Each structure stands twice: as C-alpha cells, then as structure tokens.
Amino acid sequence: MTITILPDVTVLFLLLFARLGALVMLMPGTGEQPIPVNARLGIALTLSLVFYPTVAGTLPQGLANDLTRLVVAMIGEILIGIAIGLIARIMMSVTQIAGTNIASQIGLGFAMSVDPTMGQQGAIVAGFLSVTAMVLIFAADIHHIAIAAIADSYTMFPPGSPPPIGDFADVAVTTVGEAFKIGIEISAPFIVFGLVFNFGLGVLAKLMPQLQVFFLAMPVSIGVGLILFAFLVTTMMGLYASHLEDGLMRFIGP
Template sequence: MRIDISFLPALAAAFMLVFARIGAMVMLLPGLGESNIPVRVKLAIAVMLTFIILPLHRNAYTIDLQSMAALLVLMLREIVIGIVLGATARVTLSALQVAGSVIAQQMGLGFVTSVDPTQGQQGILIGNFLTMLGVTMLFATDSHHLVIAALNDSYKIFAPGEILASGDVASLATRAFAAAFKIGLQLSAPFLVFGLVFNLGLGVLARLMPQMQVYFVGVPLSIIAGFLILAVVIAAMMGSFLDYFGDVMHDLMPR
C-alpha cells in the first residue's frame, strides 16, 4: 500500500497564507484583539477560523514552492489584507469613543478618565463605557458573524496573488475614518443640543444674578441632566451603532 503525501508541502503553505490573513485580522478585531485577551486565545481563534476557511479557498492560492521570495511576498500581501480588514472593524468601534468624548465634554466629565480595557490606555470614562457596551452588543446580537462572513467574502474582493489596489485600500480607510467620526457626532447630537441650551441658560442666569456662583450650581445640574438624557437615548444610540457596524461589514461583502 502506497500513500501519496506530495500534497502536504503545498497544503502547509496554503494553511500559513490563510492563517496570515486571518491572524492579522483577529489581532485587530473588536472584542477579540483587545490587549487584555491572552495571546493564546487569539491564536486559538485564528487557527480555528483558518481550519474553517482553508477548505473553501485553498484552490485560490497558486503556490510555487521553488521560489521562497514569491511565497514571502504573497504572505506579506495576505498580512496587509488582514490588517486592512481588522482595522476597518476596529475603526467602526472608535465611533463610540468619539461619541463618549463629546458627551463627557457636554456633561462636564471630560476630565474623568479611566483605563480603557479595549486599548490598555487612559480614556474618557463615558467613552470607555460606551465602547464596552458596544462590544457586548456586538456579541449579544451575533453581529460578529458579519465579521466572519466579511472575512470569507474578502477572497472575492482581495483575491490571493492579485496586485493589491492601493487606491481602493486608501479609499476604504478614508471612508471608514470619516464615517466613524460622523457617526460619533450623530450619536452625541442630543448632548450637543443639551450643552448648547444649558450653557446659554447659565449665561443668562449669570447676567441676571451676578452674585450667584453659577459654576458650582451648573456642574452638578449638567451631570445629573446628562445622565438622565443618556438613560433615555442610550437604547437608540446603540441601535444606530449596530446598524452602522452592519453597514460597514456589508460594504466588505461583494454583491
């Protein structure tokens, strides 16, 4: 009995190329690529996804095992594609940090910071809360499945071996950053209106009653009123964010 194992080197090379794309993406994904997630957990998730994706797209790779330079260039290209996909998903989450910063400034809590568990650095407290809530909502609503679907469909947009369209990548990055900033401001729109009206009211009050300590009265009122508004609009805010995240992921899927 003779067993042919000549396909193993090509299969191993295809596995490493698929793992390069998936691993780079997983390291940046919201909820999975956080600094407090153990590296072994990230690697386990990346390997599991590689075993799932490999049979679907193994034939898309044309591998020349005689040329190590061509193989390294192909792997570098796969890593860049994974970084682009993961960074796009990561940028969408930054919309909540933008919204949280604006909300904190309008409430008078812009100076209150804490460690952001998703970044491992200091961040605005309200922004950290919204970011953690956003990650929780993504998993609770199974929106992370859209990320896996976008990863699978990325082989149609960024086919292995083809020249990476730098113009399309730059356009995708520009649109992602612009959309994140726009959505962040839209989510915080009620607080922008509140801040404008509240500060105008304080200005009028200060002119009418110069002897009154407006600052010591206004700061507690702005914090209390801000939290009341947050409690009222937070459901609509997170619903809008989930719709925005879904739209971004669908843009990565060819129609």
C-alpha cells in the same frame, strides 16, 4: 493524503493563516488589549481550519517550490489582514468619538478611566460605550457578519494578487469620515443640551451676579446629562450597530 501533496497543503494553510492572524490581532472583539496573544493566535488558527475547505479554491497553487512567490504572497496576505483589521478598528472608534463628546457636554470630561477596548486612558462615558458596543456585537450576532466578510474577502482580494493599496486608502478615508459623522450624530442630543444649558447659565449669571453659578451648574449638568443618557443609550447603540453592519457589508460580495 500523501507526501507529495502535504507540502502544498501546508503552504496554503500558512498563507491562509497569514491574513487571518494579522486580522484577528486588530479586529474588534479579538484584538483587545486584555485578550492574551496566545488566545488570539488560537482564534486565528481555528478560523484558518474552518475557512480552509471554503477558500482553498481561491488560494494560488505551486508556491511550495517557489520561495520568492511564497514570501511575496505571505507579505501581501499580512498587509490585507492588517488593512481590514484597521478599517474595522476605525469603525469601532465611533464610541470613543461619541463618548468623549458626551462626557465634555455633561461635565464628565475630567472623569477618566482605562478603556479596555483601546488599552489607554479615556473618558469614562467613552469607556462605557466601548464595552457596551462589544457586548452588542456578540448579542446581536454582528460577529456573524464579520465572519462572512472575512470569508468573502478571499473572493474580493484573491491571495497571491497585489494588495489594492489605493482601494484600501479610499475606504480608510471614507471610514474615518463616517466614524466622525456617526459619532457626532450619536452625541447630537447632548450637544444641543450643552448649548442650551450653558446659554441658560450665562443668562442666569447676568441676572444674578451674586449666585455661584459654577457650583450650582456642575451637579445639575451631570444629573440631567446622566438621565438623558439613560433614556437615549438604546437609540445610540442601535445607530452604532447599523453603522457597523453597513461597514462590514462592504466586504461581502453580492
């Protein structure tokens, strides 16, 4: 390496780091609130070092002597990283949708706790599903698919080209719709349970007006709901893993 090619190498590395840094700050698994910012930057720096030999051929040349092009390219890379990270974050929200729905159906909607994956208060069932999903991502090696998607994003969205805002908007809308769809599918057994159970309570209240239905129903609803949850949690997380894999495969080329 000589002094003449060092500036180009440095500029290309910074361009690579711009997309990965923005993506790592938002991506599930690395963008969680409990993870220190320095640790996220370290992960982004490591990924930049790993990806540089692979994607160096797709990076634009001659930016070291053109400040305007460099700034525009850096902004474009940051926007692409933010867009991909937000789409991945939306896919992760399936657990929040399903967990909140399940909690309201089995009578635990009032039980709130801090969700470490979202950095805010949420239903305790949703927090459990979110943490379980994070463990599942690494246990099932889904993070390997995420790394492959990041690498292929440089082929799908070449650095230096304008960010495809329209395409990202379409993918975001589709991802939001699918997140709600999968969230409802995961919680569907509990929706059926809630309808049947509450209908039965209504009939019981009419037949026996002197019975304190609320005090009888609450422990039964929570107990049966937790038993049903224990039997179905494996199936629910398997459906979530399939949804996450399908979403990440959009960024992997043929």
